[in-house]
Amino acid sequence: MLKKDLILRNPLRLLGNERETILSPGGFGAILARAGVGKTSLMVQLALNSLLSSRNVLHISMNDPVKKVSLWYEEVFRHIAEKYQLAQMDQLWEAILPHRFIMTFKVEVFSVPKLEERLTDLTEQGIFFPNMIIIDGLPFTESAREMLQNLKQLALKHALHVWFSVRTHRHETVETDADGVPSAFQNVADLFEVLIGLQPEGEEIHVRVLKGGSSDRDHRGLQLDPATMLIMDIADKAAAV
Numbered sequence: 001m002l003k004k005d006l007i008l009r010n011p012l013r014l015l016g017n018e019r020e021t022i023l024s025p026g027g028f029g030a031i032l033a034r035a036g037v038g039k040t041s042l043m044v045q046l047a048l049n050s051l052l053s054s055r056n057v058l059h060i061s062m063n064d065p066v067k068k069v070s071l072w073y074e075e076v077f078r079h080i081a082e083k084y085q086l087a088q089m090d091q092l093w094e095a096i097l098p099h100r101f102i103m104t105f106k107v108e109v110f111s112v113p114k115l116e117e118r119l120t121d122l123t124e125q126g127i128f129f130p131n132m133i134i135i136d137g138l139p140f141t142e143s144a145r146e147m148l149q150n151l152k153q154l155a156l157k158h159a160l161h162v163w164f165s166v167r168t169h170r171h172e173t174v175e176t177d178a179d180g181v182p183s184a185f186q187n188v189a190d191l192f193e194v195l196i197g198l199q200p201e202g203e204e205i206h207v208r209v210l211k212g213g214s215s216d217r218d219h220r221g222l223q224l225d226p227a228t229m230l231i232m233d234i235a236d237k238a239a240a241v
Contacts, residue, residue, distance in 0.1 A: 023193055025160065025161060028163075028192040029163045030165070030185075030194070031197075032168050032195060032196065033168060033198035033199075034168055035167055039165040039167070039198065040136055043136055044072050046134070047073070048073070050099075055132060056101070057099060058103060058133045058134070059100065059102045059134045060103045060133060061102065061104050061105075061136050061137060062106070062136065063107075064104075065104060069104075073100070079230055119158065130160060135163070135164050136164075137165065140185060144188060148188055149191065181195060181211070192211065192212075193211070193212045194209070194212035195211040195212065196208065196210065203226055207222035207223060
């Protein structure tokens with residue numbers, strides 16, 4: 001019951017159907033924000049939400065070593081445990097840990113065939129069978145579209161959904177389309193089911209659903225807590241004041 005209770009309390013459910021994952025098999029989602037705004041923290045929260053549902057998460061980092069990624073998970077989980085005053089924090093952590101696998105790539109050598117080769121190694125040896133992939137730190141250059149199309153085919157083949165972090169730049173907060181999607185990302189936006197933007201406004205970091213997500217997203221408000229970087233519902237924040 002503890003896992004289910006945490007999932008129901010998690011404001012991430014407002015981004016999609018409470019009974020389903022936000023993305024369908026083969027679906028792409030992305031978190032877009034400038035450096036240091038909270039992309040990795042939100043990615044880890046997405047992963048933890050899946051881990052609590054006993055879904056396997058493969059976390060691929062292009063920038064950080066395995067130990068640093070592990071520390072991200074431990075820190076975010078500790079903040080969640082403190083927020084909800086979990087008495088069985090250690091037991092729950094040990095229960096979800098087998099559902100996570102961290103993999104690192106250097107940006108210059110990453111390719112879809114190399115990823116498929118590593119996936120095959122994991123699955124054929126019975127080591128790990130992912131349901132979700134997180135790719136943190138992949139640069140979205142002008143040539144990224146072909147790679148993303150190939151990656152989508154791989155995701156469909158293995159019934160996976162994939163989340164990406166996308167680094168934007170300050171000038172792109174102005175150069176956006178009608179939905180707020182940065183100009184540099186618009187040539188691949190059609191490949192994504194869900195796009196989430198993190199927008200700093202003073203001391204607040206607003207979570208904007210730019211594409212996809214729940215049908216009532218315009219009636220909800222989400223922010224990142226600047227102290228813990230946990231996602232929170234603005235209505236809950238107002239009620240606590």
